[in-house]
Amino acid sequence: MKKRYSEEQIIKAIKQHEAGAKVDDICRDMGISTGTFYNWRSKYAGLEVNEAKRLKELEAENNKLKKLLADKLLEVEAMKDVLFKKVVKPAARKPVARQLMETFKLSERVACRLAGVSRTAFRYQRKDKGDSPVRTRLKELAAQYPRYGYLMLHGLLKGECLVVNRKRTYRLYIEEALQVRTKKRKKLTRPRQPMEVPTVPNERWSMDFVSDQLSNGRRFRVLNVVDDYSREMVGQLVSVSISGRQVARFLSQLVEHRGKPKKVICDNGTEFTSKAMFFWSKESGVELGFIQPGKPTQNAFVESLNGKFRNECLNQHRFRTLDEAKYEIDLWREHYNHVRPHSSLNYLPPVEYAKQAA
Known part of the structure; x- marks a missing residue:
């Protein structure tokens, strides 16, 4: 009957009855039963047409909210049933979606949404790859x-x-979980090196590497060698790759130009522990002192220098080519040795301090 008569017609029939028309005459004229008329009157009596329409809209909205609430409660109950399962990969989420569909009679769309898997992946059947x-x-x-x-x-x-x-x-x-358990590398142990304070220039050097990259992403390394007494930058080797032979050759050049130190402190890098460095130490008579692994504070002089070098040079420039990097690094070394005041040297440049000490 709701489809046959609108709210306007129903309100009009009720008002006719209130005006004195008989129920039987109204029912015969509209082709309805008396029970239908009295249902209309119990629902719409005293309402205007706009109020009846608003009531109908509220009923429809209420029914919609009830349905949404029921669906959400069902989804919550369904999720409680699978919360204990670890579903990370799509292959593990597909059985969860299938269980939600079978147990709680959810649609494929809702089950896939709750399980976090696309419907395409849920329907995908794995093909044999001939493996x-x-x-x-x-x-x-x-x-x-x-x-x-x-x-x-x-x-x-x-x-x-x-x-x-x-x-x-x-x-x-x-x-197939065929991974082989690799043998752990035996850790290199070296005795602790006491921090001896040098008393004259060129008595002890320290060296370490610093890494950076060019603007095209290519990496390069810088070998810093510092005099532990005067804090003077003895030399810097800049190259894309630096081997133990290159380090030995570079140290030989520094010895020819500056003189031979008694000892050179370094870490346990492969370049410093190579055969080339061992033979260089034997031939030159310069002792190599290795710090304990994982103890950079035992090489504090060059570590402090590396921090200044990175902060004041590398971080200040964006190098396009290796030649440009070498040029800027040479300028900084010249400035560091002859101009830049050093706080631990009574704010004197390293070269000036070395001259006064001599």
Whole structure:
């Protein structure tokens, strides 16, 4: 009956009855039963047309809110059922969505939204990549050679023409949990070096590396060598890659120009512990003093210099080429040695302090 008669017609019929018309005449004229008329009167009696429309809108809105609340309560109950499960990857979220659909009769759209997986991923069926022969042979080789890593196993598989791309081998290697437990590298232990205070210039040097990069992203390194007494920058070697041989050759040049120190302090980097440095120490008669691993404070003189160098030079410039970096670094070293006052030297430049000490 709600579809046949509008609120205006219903209110008009009720007003006719209030004006004295009989119920039977109204029902016969509109083609309705008396029960329908009395239902109308119990609902719309005393209302105007606009009020009846507003009442209908409120009822529709109330029904909509009830439905939304029921849906939300159902979603909350469904999520409580799967909160204990760890669902990180899409493969783990698909069973959760399927359980929500089967247990709580949720739609696919709602279940996927609650599980955090797209409907496309939920419907996706994994295709066989033809890895079974490779997987089987990989497991056989891993059992035969238990200490081989994936690169060695990939070489064997490639020799049998089973694979070409090592990424595929690595994927299967990880999926089958064939990782080899690597042997931990024995930590290098060295005795603690006492912090001896030098008494004259050129008695002891310290050296360490500083890294930076050019504007194109290419990395380069700077080897800083400092005199621990006068704080003078003895020399700086700037290059993209610096080996132990280059360090030994650079130190030989510094010795020819400046004289030989008694000792050179450095950390345990591979460049300083190389054979080239060992032979250089034997030939030149300069002792190499290594600090304890992880104790940069034992090489405090050059560490302090590195901080000043980075703050006052490297951070101030954006180098486009290695030649430009060398030029700016040379300018800074000249300024540091001859102009810049040093707080620990009574605010004298290192070169001036060394002259007074001499």
